[in-house]
């Protein structure tokens with residue numbers, strides 16, 4: 001009986017004495033590896049069916065052995081196996097704390113050093129291993145770029161009911177250890193459908209003169225936003241008055257708990273906006289500057305920004321997300337052709353386009369191109 005190694009739709013036959021890793025590489029399967037001697041664990045794979053030789057699991061933790069992980073560089077077998085790449089949910093990395101702050105704002109900035117290699121990209125996420133079911137574990141968003149920062153950095157936006165472990169408490173000191181799972185690609189599906197609002201803070205609203213000062217702050221803030229070369233492009237076609245009013249109602253609802261905001265959820269409003277952490281932080285710095293100019297003290301500033309930080313996970317992303325309403329997902333990127341029911345003006349050249357004409361329109365922006373501008 002020939003030995004068959006099934007891997008991602010391919011079937012490979014190892015030669016006598018050949019390791020599984022060498023067999024995969026021989027036929028051109030691009031699987032990661034480094035030392036090829038069982039030391040670095042870079043090539044570790046997951047076996048879903050078939051007996052794994054004891055030698056191929058030497059050096060792996062009991063947990064990984066039980067899950068079926070093995071080192072293909074140490075695996076010579078005459079039995080057939082079904083194998084697959086490692087699964088992010090099974091990867092747990094022990095980390096050492098460098099520094100943690102932000103407890104007052106509800107958005108923890110955690111600087112840490114993974115104790116074994118953690119292969120990640122900025123924008124991916126980790127889960128903090130805290131003893132709960134893996135899908136319930138707190139989400140940490142990776143904000144550092146491994147190419148340029150010697151220590152890793154992640155954000156943890158605290159959700160209702162989550163408690164911070166001692167290893168990440170305000171008093172936590174350099175060197176404390178904790179474990180993370182992943183990394184995962186953060187996508188809109190990872191966010192809970194309807195995120196509960198953070199607890200209201202009516203005393204803050206009162207300190208903001210029952211909203212009068214909040215309105216003055218927002219007017220001054222959006223004046224800065226519209227003059228800012230990084231932020232202004234997102235607001236093309238939206239008046240500063242609209243932006244400030246919507247934000248006012250949103251904050252009023254968050255701070256007082258009264259239902260006065262009727263706009264979309266932050267996730268859906270910002271669904272098409274590619275906003276990196278650095279831009280979010282830049283906006284936050286402008287907001288803090290404005291709050292200071294209006295006489296808020298550090299405590300009040302932390303209480304205000306806590307509400308904004310809470311929505312970081314709904315807003316920061318490295319590619320546009322579709323809209324999600326209930327279970328329905330709506331893609332708003334791309335174009336459609338539509339026959340006009342009424343005459344209108346072409347958004348490109350300004351010429352009148354008569355009813356019955358087929359035009360090209362962009363699903364999200366709603367801008368149309370007449371047949372001449374659309375090139376047909």
Ligand code: HEM
Nearest residue numbers: 234235238246250263264266269275279280283307308311
């Ligand atoms: C860099 C960060 C951000 C950018 C570039 C941004 C951009 C925008 C833009 C362009 C709009 C107008 C959308 C429209 O009227 O069509 C908007 C609306 C809004 N934003 Fe943001 N935003 C950012 C951060 C935030 C934060 C931190 C919050 C919440 C705490 C927030 C809450 C809202 C709300 C509630 C609206 C109104 C939604 C509606 O019109 O229904 N935004 N944002």
